[in-house]
Amino acid sequence: MFTKFSSSRFLGMAFACLQRFKQQRIHTFSLLFALGLSLTLAISACSPSASNNGTTQTASPNPVASGTTIRIGYQKASTVLYALKARRELEKAFATSGSSVTWSEFPAGPPMLEALNAGSIDFGYTGESPPIFAQAGGIPLVYVAYDPWSPKAEAIVVPKDSPIKNVAELKGKKVAFAKGSNANYLLVKALEKAGVQYSDIQPATLPPADARAAFEGKKVDAWAIWDPYLAAAEAATGARILADATELAPNRGYYLAAKSFVDAKPDVLKIVLDRVKKVSDWAKNNPSEVAKLLSPALGIDAPVLEIAEKRREYDVLPLTDEVITKQQEIADT
Structure with missing residues (x-):
């Protein structure tokens, strides 16, 4: 639940946040985090969804210009936005204003953020690494909220009959992962912990569908991947986990928007x-229903998806100093 702030307190906190970044000499791109934090606090300040006594209230309609089009980017595996689309929650919210919602599907976070840069979408959701690569490329995005994904929801796997027993034994091996993804960062940190240089492996940068085909065809030795593809590989092939993200990567997800939007x-x-937030709360309390909703779209059996759902956490949270600092660490890496 968002906390309510008075406008004067919000401005003071935003200014203090910016001053703290300046004093700590954090890299230039972190100012975008400050913008994201400021925006989240601004939204919190005017949000009718929470009161001072913590009682949930019904949101009242906001004035939205008639004919506005809201363009959302999503991935099938991004549970909340996919469910938001399937349940038509945004269409219901904007029905009385005459506004419309369009949806664009993407296979992963990096191409979604390229579309945001091109002006094709206004809002989307990705793992922790894609927005960093996007910022490095000069894409004007703003972090508006995050969700606390579980570190158990991504891992580096090998075939069940692989002789590889630990991450250190990936030296000289071919490893598949989606370039610029959260799994990309997990792989880097796992190799670092194992004392293996990134240059000592053979990277195979592939989107999830192609990576799974390569993994099953034994064309790669290992695969760094996230749920639900992780759960599907475990169920279908007996894939064995070498390391998940525990103590390596937070594996958070971020809601992002174009700065112009x-x-x-x-x-x-x-x-x-x-x-x-409404759909996130529903997903958190209904893993079986979420699995049934996603199953036809992903082509993954509902029981397998339910395993993936129970490995992750849900919420829609405003950014904090701790979250910003960790994202900076990922950027530095």
């Missing part, structure tokens, strides 16, 4: 986040 339509963004 944030600046021009903060009222629309507030409604979007309200509905995202």
Whole structure:
């Protein structure tokens, strides 16, 4: 539940946040985190979804210009946004204003953020690494919220009959992963912990579908991947986990928006986040229903998806100093 802030307190906190970044000499791109934090606090300040006594209230309609189009980027494996689309929650929210919602599907976070840069979408969700690569490329994005994914929801796996017993034995081996993804960062940190140089492996940068085909065809020796693809590989092939993200990577997810969208339509963004929160709460309490919803789209059996659902956490949270600092560590790496 978002905390309510007075406008004066919000401005003071935002200014203090920016000053703290300046004093600590954190890299330039972190100012975008400050913008994201400021935006989240601003949304919190005017949000009717929480009161001072913690009682949930029904959100009242916000003024949205008639004819507004809200463009959302999503991945089938991104549970909340896929469920948001399937349940038509945004369409319901904007029905009375005459606004519309369009949805664009992407295989992974990096191409989604390329679309955001091109002006094709306004809002999306990715793992922790794609926005860093996007920022390095100059894409004007804003972090507006995060969710606390579980570190058990991504891992490095090998075939069940592989002679490889630990991450150190990946030296000289071919490892598949999606470039710029959260699994990319997990692989880097796992190799670092095992004392293996990144240059000592043979990277095979592949999207999930191609990586699974290569993994099953024994064309790669290992695969760094996230749920539900991880759970599916375990169930279908007996894939064996060498290491998950425990003590290696937080494996958080981020809700991101184009800065132009944030600046021009903060009222629309507030409604979007309200509905995202509603669906996130539903998903958290209904893993079986979520699995049944995702199964036809992903082509993965519902019982397998339920395993993946129970390995992750749900929420829609405002950014904190701890989250920002960890994202900076990922960027530095």
